[in-house]
Amino acid sequence: MRLSILFLLLLTISCQTEPSSAERYAAFSQELPNGASCPQLDAKKAAEIVAISIACIDHEYPNKPGHIYTSDESLRPPKVATPVFYGCFDWHSAVHGHWTMVKILKMFPNIKESIEIRKILNSHFTAEKMAAELAFFNEKMHKSFERTYGWAWFLRLYAEVYSFDDPDAKKWSKNMKPLADELAKRTAKYLNNLTVSVRVGTHSNLAFGLNHIFDYTRATGNTSLKNLIKKRAKDFYLQDKNCPVPYEPSGVDFISPCMAEAYLMQRVLPQKEFVAWLDSFLPPLYSADFRNLQSPPVIKNKKDYQIGHLIGLSFQRAWSMNGVAQALPDSDPRKEIFRKIADIHCEKGIADMKESGYGGSHWLASFATYMLVGDR
Secondary structure: OHHHHHHHHHHHHHHOOOOOHHHHHHHHHHHOOOOOOOOOOOHHHHHHHHHHHHHHOOOOOOOOOOOOOOOHHHOOOHHHHOOOOOOOOOHHHHHHHHHHHHHHHHHOOOOOHHHHHHHHHHHHOOHHHHHHHHHHHOOHHHOOOOOOHHHHHHHHHHHHHHOOOOHHHHHHHHHHHHHHHHHHHHHHHHHHHOOOOOOOOOOOOHHHHHHHHHHHHHHHOOHHHHHHHHHHHHHHHOOOOOOOHHHOOOOOOOOOHHHHHHHHHHHHOOHHHHHHHHHHHOOOOOOHHHHHHHOOOOOOOOOOOOOOHHHHHHHHHHHHHHHHHHHOOOOOOHHHHHHHHHHHHHHHHHHHHOOOOHHHHOOHHHHHHHHHHOOO
């Protein structure tokens, strides 16, 4: 009798099935907080954010140059060396500060800050000053200056100006074009020479840069570079599996290598292929392996120029997750979950940005803006 009871018990246990993936996703979605919200970029919020970029765009010092000095004569003040992009602490932050102003001006042309924005852009995007920027890049030791982060943000900036139906923007675009053309050529050369990807969580992350440059190719019709990015993205990432999410983030990251890669691949792959690729690239979102991407990182010193990078990580994760969610079919349970997690990161990033001091304000307005507008 006892053996019969034991047999029946074991049989009952063996017949119990594990919850399906859909059931696990449904349960996990219910566990996520619904209170997190990402603000809409209305005129009031746009004015608040763009004021941060306006405040730093002509703020020359402190300044962190990223180029190589070759002689005493090469020691020039930032405003002399690069007379357009000399503020906001470093060259690339000045570039995406300009992008923030252009983007806000396009979306909200009647806010009171638009007068100051036009004044700045008209004084910066002159033929003479843009020629000086190109000359700086053409100096012998500057061939890889700002590769690829600064290149990518400049090409996004140029694409924004190029697609802006505005009399002033047409002049700016003409003056900016020589540098845009040069950086597009350098990008192609770099991609053709590169044998492995750059997967760090900071400036030289390749996938991060290619996301911005890919949008430049779509805006300007640069088909050859667009096709090259598609090819090289597949070369570098198509066979990737099991992205090491538990290793993220590093202590000074502002880019999630895993999410930057996923954000790029949703651009270059058809939906069906992207979904199959994502299935093997990221762990299930309800799993412990994905936990490090579920919550924004803890930041003990938001004003530290390096540790404060983690504020930007919240924004970059948010826009990447929203982009991936948009690429998924409506029937995919990850779609809603990615959006919920993105909202959590967005809310935390906005709050942290207010406490970042100049270490954050010289660049975070751009990340916040891009998070709020995406590829619009």
